[in-house]
Amino acid sequence: MAPVTNSRLIFNSPPGDGPFEPGKTLVVDNSHSIDVDTVALDGGFLLKILFVAPDPYLRGLMVGPGQPALIDVPPFILGESIIAPSVGVVVRSETGDVKVGDHICGALPAQNYVVKPGLEAGLLVIQNQYNIPLSAYLGVAGLAGMTAWMAWKEFIGTAKKGSTVFVSTAAGAVGSFVVQLAKLDGCKVIASTGSADRVAYIKEFGADVAFNYKEESTDEVLDKEGPLDIYWDNVGTKTLDSALAHAATNARFISCGMISAYDTRDATVKNLLQLIAKSITIYGLNVATLIPKWAAEFFTEVPKLVAEGKVKFKEHRFEGLASFDDAFVGTMNGTINGTKAIIVVGSE
Amino acid sequence: MAPVTNSRLIFNSPPGDGPFEPGKTLVVDNSHSIDVDTVALDGGFLLKILFVAPDPYLRGLMVGPGQPALIDVPPFILGESIIAPSVGVVVRSETGDVKVGDHICGALPAQNYVVKPGLEAGLLVIQNQYNIPLSAYLGVAGLAGMTAWMAWKEFIGTAKKGSTVFVSTAAGAVGSFVVQLAKLDGCKVIASTGSADRVAYIKEFGADVAFNYKEESTDEVLDKEGPLDIYWDNVGTKTLDSALAHAATNARFISCGMISAYDTRDATVKNLLQLIAKSITIYGLNVATLIPKWAAEFFTEVPKLVAEGKVKFKEHRFEGLASFDDAFVGTMNGTINGTKAIIVVGSE
Numbered sequence: 190m191a192p193v194t195n196s197r198l199i200f201n202s203p204p205g206d207g208p209f210e211p212g213k214t215l216v217v218d219n220s221h222s223i224d225v226d227t228v229a230l231d232g233g234f235l236l237k238i239l240f241v242a243p244d245p246y247l248r249g250l251m252v253g254p255g256q257p258a259l260i261d262v263p264p265f266i267l268g269e270s271i272i273a274p275s276v277g278v279v280v281r282s283e284t285g286d287v288k289v290g291d292h293i294c295g296a297l298p299a300q301n302y303v304v305k306p307g308l309e310a311g312l313l314v315i316q317n318q319y320n321i322p323l324s325a326y327l328g329v330a331g332l333a334g335m336t337a338w339m340a341w342k343e344f345i346g347t348a349k350k351g352s353t354v355f356v357s358t359a360a361g362a363v364g365s366f367v368v369q370l371a372k373l374d375g376c377k378v379i380a381s382t383g384s385a386d387r388v389a390y391i392k393e394f395g396a397d398v399a400f401n402y403k404e405e406s407t408d409e410v411l412d413k414e415g416p417l418d419i420y421w422d423n424v425g426t427k428t429l430d431s432a433l434a435h436a437a438t439n440a441r442f443i444s445c446g447m448i449s450a451y452d453t454r455d456a457t458v459k460n461l462l463q464l465i466a467k468s469i470t471i472y473g474l475n476v477a478t479l480i481p482k483w484a485a486e487f488f489t490e491v492p493k494l495v496a497e498g499k500v501k502f503k504e505h506r507f508e509g510l511a512s513f514d515d516a517f518v519g520t521m522n523g524t525i526n527g528t529k530a531i532i533v534v535g536s537e
Numbered sequence: 538m539a540p541v542t543n544s545r546l547i548f549n550s551p552p553g554d555g556p557f558e559p560g561k562t563l564v565v566d567n568s569h570s571i572d573v574d575t576v577a578l579d580g581g582f583l584l585k586i587l588f589v590a591p592d593p594y595l596r597g598l599m600v601g602p603g604q605p606a607l608i609d610v611p612p613f614i615l616g617e618s619i620i621a622p623s624v625g626v627v628v629r630s631e632t633g634d635v636k637v638g639d640h641i642c643g644a645l646p647a648q649n650y651v652v653k654p655g656l657e658a659g660l661l662v663i664q665n666q667y668n669i670p671l672s673a674y675l676g677v678a679g680l681a682g683m684t685a686w687m688a689w690k691e692f693i694g695t696a697k698k699g700s701t702v703f704v705s706t707a708a709g710a711v712g713s714f715v716v717q718l719a720k721l722d723g724c725k726v727i728a729s730t731g732s733a734d735r736v737a738y739i740k741e742f743g744a745d746v747a748f749n750y751k752e753e754s755t756d757e758v759l760d761k762e763g764p765l766d767i768y769w770d771n772v773g774t775k776t777l778d779s780a781l782a783h784a785a786t787n788a789r790f791i792s793c794g795m796i797s798a799y800d801t802r803d804a805t806v807k808n809l810l811q812l813i814a815k816s817i818t819i820y821g822l823n824v825a826t827l828i829p830k831w832a833a834e835f836f837t838e839v840p841k842l843v844a845e846g847k848v849k850f851k852e853h854r855f856e857g858l859a860s861f862d863d864a865f866v867g868t869m870n871g872t873i874n875g876t877k878a879i880i881v882v883g884s885e
Contacts, residue, residue: 260814261786425809438609439826444812454810461773461804464792464821466608471819473812478787 319496333362360387383523667844681710698723708735731871
């Protein structure tokens with residue numbers, strides 16, 4: 190087979206502490222080509238990328254040289270492909286770790302084809318015993334699902350029936366799973382999201398109270414529906430301040446994301462005196478620290494829940510690496526039509 | 538016996554969100570008198586107050602009418618005695634709950650004599666089986682000690698040997714006990730305080746690194762001595778931000794007080810993104826929620842540790858209710874000569 194273009198989504202220009210700039214921060218580079226039949230594998234394997242997830246945490250890795258990343262993951266390198274959660278299929282292999290046709294998920298360079306020296310830490314051969322959609326391994330059965338499920342198990346266990354739970358950015362891939370975990374435990378769930386469509390989805394997923402935070406005041410909703418026994422925070426800043434003000438005694442907060450602070454790095458919160466007044470615990474969630482403990486149970490239980498329809502998700506698919514900006518911006522501001530954005534990069 | 542003056546320390550003028558005003562916020566009122574031999578007890582008992590503790594949390598109760606207290610305790614009432622941690626001796630009793638000569642500790646009106654209808658919740662007959670100083674029941678064996686010991690047991694358990702612990706306002710009644718608990722667990726302890734005298738005390742109590750935060754930069758000390766596995770926060774705001782910036786992965790923070798925010802109620806913190814980056818847990822500590830679980834073990838173990846000299850404390854005694862302002866301001870800004878301020882109100 191003749192060489193084909195190996196498109197790459199490269200980190201072109203650091204937005205620094207400013208906003209993510211569509212068309213500038215990340216660009217598609219088509220200057221590389223690859224011959225999939227002959228490219229040297231040196232004992233490794235060749236992967237064709239099928240799906241890429243434009244997850245919000247990637248914003249924290251778009252920093253200038255020398256600037257620290259917002260999370261404990263190596264930041265992106267200027268001029269090189271970004272590393273994002275992806276699913277690929279093995280097209281050639283010289284290692285016993287994987288065989289042709291295996292599906293792999295994990296953090297991979299966002300490009301059409303990737304040569305890997307072996308099954309590195311963080312890459313996983315998908316055992317799809319319940320035959321759920323492969324893209325789910327980027328959402329509810331992937332990193333987003335692990336984030337929701339593992340933290341709920343680790344920090345909440347099983348919530349007391351009737352507990353009041355507030356989930357912000359509740360229609361995202363993580364939040365929408367948390368809503369369903371809370372409902373499975375018999376909680377009352379208050380959910381905020383950023384569009385009317387998403388309010389509808391999240392009600393369909395079981396939220397008792399769902400609202401568009403751009404149109405309704407979080408404080409007013411929580412005045413009426415609180416106090417909160419559990420708060421799942423994907424937003425930080427003012428939303429976290431509202432939740433602190435409306436917490437019940439001994440409330441548990443899971444700090445999963447601070448999407449409102451990723452552009453500016455200003456995560457200012459004013460109501461921390463409530464921590465003491467109400468003996469609130471805040472669990473800062475870095476899923477990397479939970480994966481070793483919970484991975485086996487997760488991959489046993491969650492794909493089954495999805496296959497049985499006990500846990501739902503809705504995808505919005507974007508076509509091609511060039512659609513990454515639209516998908517990413519829509520994910521960040523909560524306006525995409527669906528709970529999980531998936532970039533379709535290739536097909537089998 | 539003829540009536541005697543029953544001096545009261547009354548809440549005279551709310552400082553609101555402004556600074557505590559010596560001579561104005563609280564004043565001694567000598568207009569009341571009491572005949573200790575004849576005052577009606579109505580089935581209750583008469584207590585002579587011996588010691589009062591000017592604990593920092595009292596600042597949170599000095600709020601104007603209608604304004605919420607900073608902690609979950611009824612705020613002070615204008616014109617009435619403040620309610621503060623105290624030790625008293627029973628001088629007459631008509632209840633089987635207490636007998637003459639019993640020593641009582643708990644939250645009591647700050648005045649010379651108090652009539653109580655019975656042994657209310659929060660009042661305790663001191664069983665001083667190890668014969669430690671009664672005033673210790675306001676410090677290391679009292680509310681401050683419970684705060685330190687119960688939270689350490691509840692949130693830390695036994696710290697891993699060699700863990701690095703940072704304690705702010707480490708020479709206070711709570712902090713100086715935490716320093717010693719951490720050393721008993723084999724930790725390296727970094728301690729900040731507000732005067733050279735207190736740096737010396739806290740070194741004597743075992744701190745490996747003790748510094749005067751007014752003269753040395755907390756960030757610079759933590760750059761050198763961190764990262765932190767455990768942070769005991771009595772300060773909030775900038776000190777908490779420094780600790781967040783210098784936390785180790787999976788660090789545990791105990792939010793015990795935010796002395797820097799009590800006057801202004803501005804507890805602004807900027808570095809909360811570190812919660813996620815480092816999977817930090819913050820435990821908001823309201824000792825009232827821990828007392829039911831831990832009280833019996835506390836009163837079995839802690840007075841014994843004090844009697845054996847395994848836990849030390851240093852008092853600074855002030856004489857009379859009129860000295861409350863000096864004691865309180867010295868406690869708040871960390872300049873009193875000792876780790877625990879005690880107001881001597883009466884003698885047996």
